[in-house]
Amino acid sequence: LKSPYHGGHLEVIVGPMFSGKSEELIRRLNRAVIARQRVAVFKPAIDDRYHSTHVASHAGRVTPAIAAHSTAQVRELLRGHGELLDLGEPGLPDVVGFDEAQFFDAGLVPLALELADQGVRVILAGLDLDFRAEPFGVMPDLLSRAESVEKLTAICVVCGAPATRTQRLIGGQPARRGDPVVMVGAAESYEARCRVHHVVGD
Numbered sequence: 001l002k003s004p005y006h007g008g009h010l011e012v013i014v015g016p017m018f019s020g021k022s023e024e025l026i027r028r029l030n031r032a033v034i035a036r037q038r039v040a041v042f043k044p045a046i047d048d049r050y051h052s053t054h055v056a057s058h059a060g061r062v063t064p065a066i067a068a069h070s071t072a073q074v075r076e077l078l079r080g081h082g083e084l085l086d087l088g089e090p091g092l093p094d095v096v097g098f099d100e101a102q103f104f105d106a107g108l109v110p111l112a113l114e115l116a117d118q119g120v121r122v123i124l125a126g127l128d129l130d131f132r133a134e135p136f137g138v139m140p141d142l143l144s145r146a147e148s149v150e151k152l153t154a155i156c157v158v159c160g161a162p163a164t165r166t167q168r169l170i171g172g173q174p175a176r177r178g179d180p181v182v183m184v185g186a187a188e189s190y191e192a193r194c195r196v197h198h199v200v201g202d
């Protein structure tokens with residue numbers, strides 16, 4: 001699998017929910033595995049312990065991953081505990097993937113850059129925009145620094161046009177701008193929508 005880049009680099013995959021970011025990440029990682037490259041994949045954990053899990057796409061494809069609480073924890077895993085990553089031998093992986101990159105802390109940017117400088121192919125998939133259609137967390141920074149950016153679209157559930165945004169619904173109604181990103185106990189759902197049909201309540 002010959003990369004067009006000489007040595008390490010950053011690849012970013014963005015788009016709204018249901019645009020196929022996880023599918024595309026899994027596709028790239030599978031190809032690296034077929035090329036016998038050593039691959040490690042991380043996603044943000046809800047609780048504060050790391051554990052093994054998987055990256056799953058909405059269409060049902062899965063690949064093994066490690067749920068990490070922080071980028072410091074990812075750094076620790078990559079540095080000292082190669083055996084936990086099941087890489088077979090010490091040293092950095094050839095490819096490091098991150099899913100749901102928008103939920104990682106700001107330390108993801110320096111970590112991704114360091115890995116790339118050390119020759120690692122870093123693939124980051126995440127939401128470019130939050131439900132208000134505002135840039136999401138570390139993503140703008142990663143997007144500007146990446147060698148390669150792929151923006152995917154989903155299908156707008158209202159009109160069938162390419163969807164670039166994620167509609168957040170609470171009790172079936174568009175979420176309001178000021179609603180907290182995490183609402184405990186509320187019946188929440190998300191839909192892919194185009195610019196015309198995306199609604200943010202006041």
Ligand code: ADP
Binds near residue numbers: 017018020156157
């Ligand atoms: P993401 O990681 O961007 O949320 P996934 O890779 O998990 O996306 O899922 C993409 C899959 O979701 C598509 O291949 C399709 O099967 C399914 N899907 C469900 N709703 C939609 C939609 N509105 N637009 C496009 N794909 C959709």
